[in-house]
Amino acid sequence: MLDMITKFSACCKAAGLKVSPLEVIDCMSQLRHVDATDEAAFRTLLMANFVKSRRDQPRFLEIYKLFFHELRTSFQDHNEETTDDPDTPKQKRVKEIIERIREDLGMEAEALDNLLDYLGGDPEDFLSEVQEIHNMVEQRSLAIKVKSNMGQLSNRLSVMLKINQIRQKALQLAGELDAPGDTFTRKEIEAYFGTMLDRSFDLLTRDKRPDNVALKEVSRTDPRFLDIGEKPFATLTPFEMERTKEVTDRLVRKLKDLATRRYAARNKGVLDIRKTLRRAGRFQGVPLELHFKNKPLRKGKIVALCDVSGSVWSVARFMLAILYSLQECFNGIKSFAFVSDVAEITPLFRDNPVNDAIEKVFSESGIDTRMLTDYGSSFVRFRERHMQELSTKTTLLIIGDARSNYQNPHQEILEEMRDRCRRVIWLNPEPMNTWNSGDSEMFTYRAHCNEIRPCRNLNQLVTFIEELVL
């Protein structure tokens, strides 16, 4: 049993789940208490130990099914299980064929090793290869002049070609090795290779799209400003712009008040007995001066990433203005702008009045706003340079429409970012019903956010800011 559990845990790890030795030990010790032949109990036990977040459950169940059902049932002939030999004749034949493929392909076979192991019933390395492809982050090579973000796809393609290569070879060999007296037919062997290769193809092409049930999706807000509240930012007239600005200014003032109140309240902590007693010494032991444990204010940090490309141009200015105000109120805010590259704009905001600052984001930040938006490569750059900004106290705020021009979205970096910070909030200036259309990757990214909301008019913005801080 230990052998099987460790092998299964290796497969889970290969597929990207975090399973530590302690969890395997726990599993083994718990197995004594349940009936392992009761599948529901067995699966619950494994799941309770190997999966520690709802988001990983679907991936776990997939591997569970693959490992304990598909691989096992297709590899074992139940009616032949009674023999002493661990391998049934059919298994032997499968192994023979796999060996023949290795011999025939010679040097080439090395590249196929993982896949051949998988066919022989040992999926760990293949799963890990697939996982790597899904998680691949390209290194920008200087030799490549054309900027491309498609490496994941091309790697996938090469494995697909390998699968096809093996499929042809296996079918051919299955025929050749047909010997008289076999208890199984050639068809069975062919079917075995067929289903296994189909499954590997499936594993490869199916993107892991984790389920995100805990996601807070705010799609509606209570209307407050009836006239300008519901109008998209992009369509405001200059007069309405002015009014909107008034409202946001008021909001910012409210935020500032709140911040001051927090400072005022911070001295109402617990009585600091040591300090009080120490000071009491001056007054012959009478505690005249009370000292409180001043609690340092917990400074929540905000890291904001703002898409400033053409597609969100009209909204970007607004968002930058809001970001500017937030940065005025709180000192823990770092702001970044991106299109296909990321640049920090915190100093621009700090040193300039609002309108100049926004102009300078477009002219001086070093971001080429004419480039195609590429969220994936922006994330890669962010990870390279600014990942240390994210800590367990950080709220990551991403503002953008998630339209990435069909480039590799690199959602695994967003996942990594989420793992490092307190929560991820995504504000999308597009209405919700367009999120799954065209090149929008919103549904891909959604899996890794703690909260997503459309933010395209004043009402939505006001509600968001209030909920963020109040």
Added chain:
Amino acid sequence: MEFRNVEHVIEALSASRYIPSTEIATVVYLAAVTQKPILVEGPAGVGKTELAKSISLCMDRPLIRMQCYEGLDEAKALYEWEYAKQLLYTQMVRDKIHSVVDSADTLSEAVEKISEQEDAFFSERFLQPRPLLKAIQSEKPVVLLIDEVDKSDPEFEAFLLELLSDFQVSIPEIGTIKAKTIPFVLLTSNNYRDMSDALKRRCIHLYIDYPAIETEKEIVRLKIPGIEEALLDKLVRTVSNMRALDLKKRPCISETLDWAQSLMVLQADSITPALLASTLNMLIKFKSDAELVKERLETIIA
């Protein structure tokens, strides 16, 4: 009471008015026999806290509940020095100080003698145990519920680690206090933020979702005996349909129960759009949600 096996857990929990799925029962049983904490996740109102209450009821252990919130620190969760008592004590000591130093010949000897008394301020005498310390100091094993642990700060979470893995706490002034009895620990989380890997590793994980229609019916039947079967079926399906809508707050089990109760009071025998509209307050907590439901009354009613 100790659990004998998974079936026994199901029986015992049902007897204490909680209907568990086999999965919940298995995890509870495993946690009980291996003395591991359970990290319970799931949307609000599916009965995470209720599970802890029922476990305490059927294991016949007292329930100690610790509600987490932002800014919670160890003084509120673990222990606090009773400063009023300490201050009184200083006053008493001031009067007695002459008798302490009387026998001293030199100044340094007197200082030495006074400093010997100093530790008295930070002894267990002045320690006021808070929920966590109470749980591990209790002579009788307890059920410890650390509710909404995701609302607490990362610092607090780090501080829980020692408690959860070794069932001991360190108090700088006194030293380490080891548990007298091992509590049955449940941590609940609404996924406001992700918990650290270290914490997850120390717990076994349980996800509770909204109950299946049959289970929810059984719960209503249990809590509101005598409800008519046809009405019950319609009621539970209607709530289930409502959960599929884009609401700010989806109705949870306790709201289903409230609604069922009010329908019983109104002596309703069927659910009509007009009836739903007039009793909507029992299920919906936001004005904008209510408006959305009213727009779709016809399609919601099963």
